[in-house]
Amino acid sequence: MVNSKGERNRQFPSKISTTSFVKLYILHLLKEKNYYGNEIIEEIKSRLSNKWEPSPGMVYPLLRELEEEGYVTGWWEEPDKRSIRRYRLTDSGYKHYQVILLQYKANFEDSLSIVQNVLTDIYGMKF
Numbered sequence: 001m002v003n004s005k006g007e008r009n010r011q012f013p014s015k016i017s018t019t020s021f022v023k024l025y026i027l028h029l030l031k032e033k034n035y036y037g038n039e040i041i042e043e044i045k046s047r048l049s050n051k052w053e054p055s056p057g058m059v060y061p062l063l064r065e066l067e068e069e070g071y072v073t074g075w076w077e078e079p080d081k082r083s084i085r086r087y088r089l090t091d092s093g094y095k096h097y098q099v100i101l102l103q104y105k106a107n108f109e110d111s112l113s114i115v116q117n118v119l120t121d122i123y124g125m126k127f
Contacts, residue, residue, distance in 0.1 A: 014111040016104055022054045023062055024104060027097040030072060030089040037063060037085070063087055071096050 014021075025044050029035055035043065037060050045053035063085075066072040071093030077084040089097070119125040 015107045016111075018054075019058065019062070020100075020104070022058055023066070024097075024100055025054075026059070026062060026066065027071065027089060027093060027100070030087055031094060031097060034086045034088045036077070036087065066093065069096075 016024075022044070026040055029040055029043055037056065040063075041053055041056065041059055063072065063074065067074050067087070071090060072087045073090055074085045074087045076082050077086055116127050120127065
């Protein structure tokens with residue numbers, strides 16, 4: 001595949017980094033309701049049919065980064081214990097979500113096309 005600069009894209013099959021994908025999914029989930037970190041991990045895992053899940057080492061730093069950037073707000077469910085930190089999407093987080101949602105759509109469509117073509121060509125599957 002050649003990108004707009006005429007350079008070859010050597011990343012396969014997706015042009016979206018795992019970190020960017022998880023960030024998009026976190027914002028998507030927080031658009032729906034408040035979550036805490038482990039709930040986010042379990043929800044992503046569930047929505048991906050238990051085929052993949054992000055690690056806590058990816059989700060928690062992303063939540064802190066999103067909070068620092070003002071895209072999410074966090075609070076302690078029990079401030080004295082500081083064991084469960086819930087998050088919600090802010091207005092600027094929703095705007096950021098809408099931007100990256102549009103940015104990544106073509107990449108997901110390209111990835112889907114690649115996988116479908118491989119399944120059709122190599123495995124004889126029809127879509």
